[in-house]
Amino acid sequence: MRRRTGRRPGNPDTREAILVAARAAFAERGFDAASIRSIAAAAQVDPALVHHYFGSKDQLFLTAMEAPVDPRELLPKVLAGDRAGIGERLVRTFLGVWDSPAGAAGVALLRSAVSNEWTARLLREFLTTQVLRRVLDHLDVDPAELPLRGSLVASQLVGLGMMRHVIRLEPVASAAPEALVAAVGPTVQRYLTGDLSA
Amino acid sequence: MRRRTGRRPGNPDTREAILVAARAAFAERGFDAASIRSIAAAAQVDPALVHHYFGSKDQLFLTAMEAPVDPRELLPKVLAGDRAGIGERLVRTFLGVWDSPAGAAGVALLRSAVSNEWTARLLREFLTTQVLRRVLDHLDVDPAELPLRGSLVASQLVGLGMMRHVIRLEPVASAAPEALVAAVGPTVQRYLTGDLSA
Numbered sequence: 482m483r484r485r486t487g488r489r490p491g492n493p494d495t496r497e498a499i500l501v502a503a504r505a506a507f508a509e510r511g512f513d514a515a516s517i518r519s520i521a522a523a524a525q526v527d528p529a530l531v532h533h534y535f536g537s538k539d540q541l542f543l544t545a546m547e548a549p550v551d552p553r554e555l556l557p558k559v560l561a562g563d564r565a566g567i568g569e570r571l572v573r574t575f576l577g578v579w580d581s582p583a584g585a586a587g588v589a590l591l592r593s594a595v596s597n598e599w600t601a602r603l604l605r606e607f608l609t610t611q612v613l614r615r616v617l618d619h620l621d622v623d624p625a626e627l628p629l630r631g632s633l634v635a636s637q638l639v640g641l642g643m644m645r646h647v648i649r650l651e652p653v654a655s656a657a658p659e660a661l662v663a664a665v666g667p668t669v670q671r672y673l674t675g676d677l678s679a
Numbered sequence: 680m681r682r683r684t685g686r687r688p689g690n691p692d693t694r695e696a697i698l699v700a701a702r703a704a705f706a707e708r709g710f711d712a713a714s715i716r717s718i719a720a721a722a723q724v725d726p727a728l729v730h731h732y733f734g735s736k737d738q739l740f741l742t743a744m745e746a747p748v749d750p751r752e753l754l755p756k757v758l759a760g761d762r763a764g765i766g767e768r769l770v771r772t773f774l775g776v777w778d779s780p781a782g783a784a785g786v787a788l789l790r791s792a793v794s795n796e797w798t799a800r801l802l803r804e805f806l807t808t809q810v811l812r813r814v815l816d817h818l819d820v821d822p823a824e825l826p827l828r829g830s831l832v833a834s835q836l837v838g839l840g841m842m843r844h845v846i847r848l849e850p851v852a853s854a855a856p857e858a859l860v861a862a863v864g865p866t867v868q869r870y871l872t873g874d875l876s877a
Contacts (some may be wrong), residue, residue: 632851637835652827653824653830667869677862
């Protein structure tokens with residue numbers, strides 16, 4: 482509580498101190514193990530102030546890692562509809578984000594994750610807890626297979642983002658989104674719900 | 680021919696001048712359009728000296744881009760055997776390279792390609808002309824579809840390398856290679872020879 486003295490709600494220094502502590506906690510311990518209480522303690526503020534500034538732990542995480550999008554806004558339309566079409570809808574939504582203004586932030590995040598271990602950890606936590614877990618929780622698959630399924634989906638989607646927006650290999654770089662949805666959707670669907678053994 | 684005076688075959692300066700000119704030519708014009716003649720002219724040496732130092736254009740390209748492996752040594756065992764197993768064999772060979780000492784050079788190349796447009800272009804040329812073209816030339820598929828098929832294969836393999844060795848998302852990061860061959864092989868097979876329309 483020492484350094485809290487003199488800090489008002491809305492104080493940019495307090496806000497930044499919380500974000501610095503949050504980035505460290507999420508990168509070092511992971512999203513699940515990092516608590517609001519411990520982040521508040523590290524930032525030397527009251528936990529209520531963290532909630533006041535950032536709302537939920539999800540929101541704090543997204544702000545701390547400068548996530549280009551909030552998956553909670555995008556996933557409902559991926560999860561709505563038939564189970565057999567979830568792969569295509571996930572690819573369509575993913576491409577929509579990368580092709581939107583948020584795409585530049587996505588490229589920056591990917592570039593940073595490749596050279597910086599801390600950002601890599603935050604990106605891992607983002608993919609796992611904010612995107613893949615929510616998609617897979619929605620499907621009726623063996624819980625023991627969830628981590629492999631999730632990381633395979635991530636490998637295809639991140640590879641697609643890399644080739645389309647970073648390495649820019651043609652024709653993936655400038656293909657119409659629906660051509661990529663048709664080509665890559667079945668891959669993602671199989672990783673989510675199909676048979677992965679030989 | 681001016682600066683060639685005083686340079687002996689084996690002169691490190693001459694060798695380096697050729698490699699600098701080759702990197703520029705391959706990145707700016709692409710592998711197919713860059714000629715040994717034009718690279719020799721830019722390095723101010725005789726084309727015969729380029730052949731003497733580096734052998735073929737393929738070999739000059741691999742040396743100039745510091746390719747971690749020579750696909751010409753690895754692809755024969757991918758291409759040998761049944762057509763239906765080529766996806767699995769390509770994934771198995773790819774994982775073998777990344778899990779070998781050459782893997783560290785692969786990670787460095789990927790890191791560099793993400794932050795440096797020149798390296799990205801060289802990596803693109805490497806994937807296209809040294810790996811994908813050779814695999815696809817071997818298969819009986821519609822030539823018009825080759826570029827899309829090749830860049831989809833690249834998106835999955837590069838994404839797999841990213842997740843396993845750079846972002847290190849579990850369980851892909853430490854899965855047994857054969858588990859990944861079983862999971863990802865069918866994806867690559869479909870991109871190579873399957874139906875890619877909806």
